[in-house]
Amino acid sequence: MACRISELVIDSRDPERLAAFWCDVLGYAVLGRDEDGVEIGPAEGFGGLQPTIVFTPADRPKAGKLRLHIDVNPTDRDQEAELERLLAVGARPADVGQTGEETWHVLADPEGNEFCLLRRRLSG
Template sequence: MACRISEIVIDAHDPERLAKFWADVLGYVEIAREPDGIEIGPPGTGFGGPQPTLVFDIGDRAEVSRVKLPLHLDVSATDRDQEAELRRLLELGARHADIGQTGEESWYVLQDPEGNEFCLLRKRIDPVP
């Protein structure tokens, strides 16, 4: 028996704003709300489904650290090409991030509204049923 990632917890200055951004990016819906955070996940499955849920949590700290995390998310479009998905992500509030790319990469490095880096990969993948 193996483990499976069920949730990814992300500390946020504004959990509401990040939950909305990532729900729009991933096609997720709000599945739980607590006083200090919001959980989003795939519609109809939620926690325990084939994809992990995302929890945006202000936690017990007054201020979330701005130290670069040793982890980031990669996303791939499921129903459009990379350029169309890039336009959609930018319209949702993502912005380009410069981490020293050469311009020859097959992916885009972006930041969510709080500056967390993520990459938009070129290859389109099938949606999870």
């Protein structure tokens, strides 16, 4: 038997704002709120194949390049249409030294956490 990632925990200055952003990006819903933060996940709730994400309040989230980042894949549209959608919900382009030849886009969420939009590889 092996382990499975059940949740990711991300320190944030504004857990509500990041939860709303990532709900828009991933099609997730808020699953719970308490003094420890906001947890989001698939609408069907806990225990599915996709991990939930917990945004915990932190006065000083770690600055600089994180050792872990999220990659996302569009599931119901092409990459360019998804890029437009992500920019419209609050993502912004991030420069990490790309050459312009990459097949992915590097973006940042409202608190500057980098993530990549890959080409469509997954089905909904």
